[in-house]
Amino acid sequence: AITIYLKDYQAPHYALEHTDLHVELLSDCAEVSATLRFKRAASAPKDAALTLLGADLELLSVAWNDQPLSADDWQWQGETWQFNGAGEGGVLSTKVRIYPDKNLALEGLYRSHGLYCTQCEAEGFRKITLFPDRPDVLSTFRTTIVADQASCPVLLSNGNCVASGKAENGRHFATWEDPHPKPSYLFALVAGDLAVLRDSFTTASGREVALEIYTAEVDQDKCDHAMRSLQTAMRWDEQRYGCEYDLDRYMIVAVSHFNMGAMENKGLNVFNTSCVLAHPATTTDAGFQRVEAVVAHEYFHNWSGNRVTCRDWFQLCLKEGFTVFRDQQFSAEQLSPVVQRLEDVAFLQTHQFAEDAGPLAHAVRPESFVEINNFYTLTIYEKGAEIARMLHTFLGAEGFRRGSDHYFKTYDGQAAIVEDFLSSMAIANGLAVDTFVCQWLRWYRQPGTPVVRVTSAWHADSKTLSLTLTQSQTSHAGVTPEPLPIPVRLGFIGETGELTTTLASVSASSHQLLLEKAEQTWHFSQVEQAPVLSLFRDFSAPVRVQAALSDEDLARLIRLDSNSFNRWSATYTLATREILALAEQYRRGDVRARQPQDSALAGALAAMWPALATSDPALASKLLQLPNLAYLSDQVSCYDPAALQRAREALLLQVLTPLEGSLQSILANEHMLTPYVYSAAAMAARSLEAVALDALARLQPEAAATMAQRWLSVAPHMSAEQAALTTLVHQQLPGADAAVQAFYARWQHEPLVLDQWFATQASAPHASARNTVEALLQHDDFDAAVPNRVRAVVGQFASNNPVAFHDMAGKGYDLLAQQLLLIDARNPQLASRLAGALGIWPKLDPARQACVLKTLDALLNESLSSDTRETLTRIRA
Numbered sequence: 001a002i003t004i005y006l007k008d009y010q011a012p013h014y015a016l017e018h019t020d021l022h023v024e025l026l027s028d029c030a031e032v033s034a035t036l037r038f039k040r041a042a043s044a045p046k047d048a049a050l051t052l053l054g055a056d057l058e059l060l061s062v063a064w065n066d067q068p069l070s071a072d073d074w075q076w077q078g079e080t081w082q083f084n085g086a087g088e089g090g091v092l093s094t095k096v097r098i099y100p101d102k103n104l105a106l107e108g109l110y111r112s113h114g115l116y117c118t119q120c121e122a123e124g125f126r127k128i129t130l131f132p133d134r135p136d137v138l139s140t141f142r143t144t145i146v147a148d149q150a151s152c153p154v155l156l157s158n159g160n161c162v163a164s165g166k167a168e169n170g171r172h173f174a175t176w177e178d179p180h181p182k183p184s185y186l187f188a189l190v191a192g193d194l195a196v197l198r199d200s201f202t203t204a205s206g207r208e209v210a211l212e213i214y215t216a217e218v219d220q221d222k223c224d225h226a227m228r229s230l231q232t233a234m235r236w237d238e239q240r241y242g243c244e245y246d247l248d249r250y251m252i253v254a255v256s257h258f259n260m261g262a263m264e265n266k267g268l269n270v271f272n273t274s275c276v277l278a279h280p281a282t283t284t285d286a287g288f289q290r291v292e293a294v295v296a297h298e299y300f301h302n303w304s305g306n307r308v309t310c311r312d313w314f315q316l317c318l319k320e321g322f323t324v325f326r327d328q329q330f331s332a333e334q335l336s337p338v339v340q341r342l343e344d345v346a347f348l349q350t351h352q353f354a355e356d357a358g359p360l361a362h363a364v365r366p367e368s369f370v371e372i373n374n375f376y377t378l379t380i381y382e383k384g385a386e387i388a389r390m391l392h393t394f395l396g397a398e399g400f401r402r403g404s405d406h407y408f409k410t411y412d413g414q415a416a417i418v419e420d421f422l423s424s425m426a427i428a429n430g431l432a433v434d435t436f437v438c439q440w441l442r443w444y445r446q447p448g449t450p451v452v453r454v455t456s457a458w459h460a461d462s463k464t465l466s467l468t469l470t471q472s473q474t475s476h477a478g479v480t481p482e483p484l485p486i487p488v489r490l491g492f493i494g495e496t497g498e499l500t501t502t503l504a505s506v507s508a509s510s511h512q513l514l515l516e517k518a519e520q521t522w523h524f525s526q527v528e529q530a531p532v533l534s535l536f537r538d539f540s541a542p543v544r545v546q547a548a549l550s551d552e553d554l555a556r557l558i559r560l561d562s563n564s565f566n567r568w569s570a571t572y573t574l575a576t577r578e579i580l581a582l583a584e585q586y587r588r589g590d591v592r593a594r595q596p597q598d599s600a601l602a603g604a605l606a607a608m609w610p611a612l613a614t615s616d617p618a619l620a621s622k623l624l625q626l627p628n629l630a631y632l633s634d635q636v637s638c639y640d641p642a643a644l645q646r647a648r649e650a651l652l653l654q655v656l657t658p659l660e661g662s663l664q665s666i667l668a669n670e671h672m673l674t675p676y677v678y679s680a681a682a683m684a685a686r687s688l689e690a691v692a693l694d695a696l697a698r699l700q701p702e703a704a705a706t707m708a709q710r711w712l713s714v715a716p717h718m719s720a721e722q723a724a725l726t727t728l729v730h731q732q733l734p735g736a737d738a739a740v741q742a743f744y745a746r747w748q749h750e751p752l753v754l755d756q757w758f759a760t761q762a763s764a765p766h767a768s769a770r771n772t773v774e775a776l777l778q779h780d781d782f783d784a785a786v787p788n789r790v791r792a793v794v795g796q797f798a799s800n801n802p803v804a805f806h807d808m809a810g811k812g813y814d815l816l817a818q819q820l821l822l823i824d825a826r827n828p829q830l831a832s833r834l835a836g837a838l839g840i841w842p843k844l845d846p847a848r849q850a851c852v853l854k855t856l857d858a859l860l861n862e863s864l865s866s867d868t869r870e871t872l873t874r875i876r877a
């Protein structure tokens with residue numbers, strides 16, 4: 001395996017002025033002819049070699065300026081092809097043969113279920129043709145596709161269709177031109193039998209853009225939501241970022257075999273069906289929201305990623321972190337800003353914090369990698385988004401917009417680096433560039449989650465409060481971390497509510513500080529009573545906060561904090577504290593039955609939750625969703641899933657018991673049984689009823705089972721059906737097995753619903769789920785070639801079912817290992833991602849650790865892809 005280092009970056013010796021592709025899709029292979037016009041870069045030596053990349057290609061011919069070349073004229077080592085006679089530049093013509101049907105890795109050009117499609121990010125284009133397949137080589141493209149007309153009536157590529165017509169032997173062709181220079185990872189080609197939903201969008205400057213969503217004919221009734229989401233996202237990007245669409249056509253294609261969620265190819269996005277199709281009958285609220293968010297995310301890449309792209313793959317966060325921040329802002333404006341924020345934060349704290357604390361920790365801009373596909377991580381995406389958000393918080397909305405305007409304008413059509421983004425923010429806001437870049441770059445360079453310790457003292461006589469914040473970070477690879485710029489939003493909560501306090505002559509109920517040294521102290525005045533601090537409001541920085549807040553302090557925040565996000569976060573903190581204490585009690589053999597009055601959380605919620613359920617049902621439903629085991633695993637030094645599960649269930653019972661009457665009356669509303677509406681209010685009502693049903697299952701299982709059955713039989717949408725099925729199966733209610741069978745009979749023809757059916761069973765939090773998963777893997781509808789299905793079964797089991805996966809004897813790890821070997825042989829990207837579940841091992845008890853290490857060693861002795869080998873090696877190190 002070759003390690004690639006950021007410090008070794010070298011600019012390309014040749015610029016590529018234009019790419020002309022001719023792709024013949026034949027019955028058992030494809031032939032790709034490429035004509036590439038190169039020009040030597042001014043900075044390159046006169047005798048510079050022309051370097052291209054190719055993988056899994058059958059090279060049929062090569063010519064330079066129309067003169068055929070032979071194998072003696074070039075060197076080919078690994079994936080790198082070099083030609084020394086390129087001089088000032090010229091035209092390279094190549095022809096290669098590839099085999100899309102045999103391409104099971106779903107990278108490059110592949111065909112599944114008759115549909116040809118491409119996935120070129122990050123390094124898939126080199127599997128299509130010999131090419132300078134690196135993101136800092138941009139060119140215009142002209143692509144001609146020729147295929148059988150009957151089986152492939154639709155032929156698509158990037159840009160505008162400039163010619164089409166008949167060819168010989170029942171074949172036809174289409175030629176596409178993309179006028180915007182782009183790197184090869186944004187290339188796309190689709191050919192197959194697809195139906196299309198058409199609509200349009202008029203840009204701010206009055207240009208008409210044709211919008212098209214291509215799917216299998218049977219899925220055409222599931223495209224309306226994606227189309228609406230696209231139109232909303234296009235308008236939003238104009239209004240919030242001044243970004244207008246730049247082609248006459250924007251196409252989305254839904255593909256059932258896809259390694260990730262979607263891909264932002266210029267003008268021709270390719271989407272996993274799960275991220276584009278939505279219909280009330282088959283899609284849950286979460287599914288609708290995901291479609292909206294992913295459609296927006298890919299669209300926003302048109303500027304943050306495509307118009308301004310990345311110089312190299314180390315800069316991946318430049319497009320992904322920024323674009324995730326943009327899609328989070330967008331989603332927050334569509335439904336509930338608070339719920340959006342707390343969901344994003346819970347996701348980050350549960351998954352990214354664990355990644356950053358485990359063996360796969362890496363910087364947001366890593367210094368090295370072996371396989372770039374392994375770096376599409378939560379750290380790059382989610383922590384990267386938090387850094388963009390901190391800049392937004394620090395500079396203010398207008399300052400951030402000035403910075404993004406500067407960035408898009410200055411680097412349009414170029415391949416940029418993180419420093420360009422940061423310096424744009426500084427220049428546009430009149431800040432000292434070097435200092436700003438140097439300080440903020442630390443967030444991109446230093447892995448690990450910083451810890452901020454908070455101490456404060458209130459002085460009754462002077463009515464002042466001194467606040468001291470100390471930051472620390474563990475050093476990685478021997479590099480001593482330097483202090484980070486950390487925006488801190490805070491408020492003060494008195495006995496009856498928010499206090500107004502004064503800092504540096506500014507009186508306000510919420511203040512914003514910048515912690516930029518290892519330790520800093522601030523002095524607040526006019527603090528009339530001893531307050532409880534409401535810290536890091538809206539999660540103003542991705543840090544772990546250590547503050548000596550008592551149970552009573554947290555209860556006060558839950559009741560009185562005007563910052564809704566912090567009310568939620570106080571429930572999370574208090575719940576975590578109580579669950580961990582309970583688990584410890586159980587460990588000591590203390591199994592006394594718990595009463596609601598033993599829990600500060602139960603007391604705080606009993607006092608305010610019923611009213612909140614009426615005034616803010618979305619937030620109320622979130623307050624009852626206590627931290628899950630994945631989150632809790634990150635809070636302990638030794639993780640015992642079964643003990644935490646038991647403690648969590650006990651706390652839930654304490655919390656829910658006093659709320660029983662309120663939960664009953666919520667369920668009596670039967671919002672779940674009314675026709676589907678996609679709105680914040682309707683979704684909040686459904687979410688609350690789903691939580692109430694789940695609660696009822698703990699308090700009155702028989703009644704909950706009856707209600708769940710009713711939802712399954714009469715509910716007019718999948719949100720209700722899925723909630724009912726999950727409660728029945730996860731809580732092992734009477735009739736669960738029959739419901740599973742009936743659901744299958746009803747939905748077996750809908751792949752995305754069937755994925756949910758598989759996932760619900762694979763994630764049932766019981767030790768017996770391992771046997772269920774074994775059976776599901778043998779099910780007629782389990783198909784190891786479909787990543788969505790594999791994720792629904794193997795992924796859910798390994799990453800979302802800790803109780804079953806962490807079997808004491810290691811049987812869960814064995815199951816995963818067997819599947820990894822099977823999957824890795826065909827789809828390394830998928831296998832490598834699933835393998836990440838083993839990264840939890842340092843948190844486990846010694847017996848389980850030994851089992852995981854045995855599994856890792858056994859796997860590393862097998863023949864593996866470089867993707868999976870790199871992941872397992874890093875986990876094992």
Ligand code: HT7
Pocket residue numbers: 119121122258259260261262263264297298301320376
């Ligand atoms: N930029 C894309 C990331 C990506 C990807 C997508 C589909 C299949 C394989 C892929 N490898 C990398 C998706 C995004 O973040 O928008």
Ligand code: ZN
Pocket residue numbers: 297301319320323
């Ligand atoms: Zn992205």
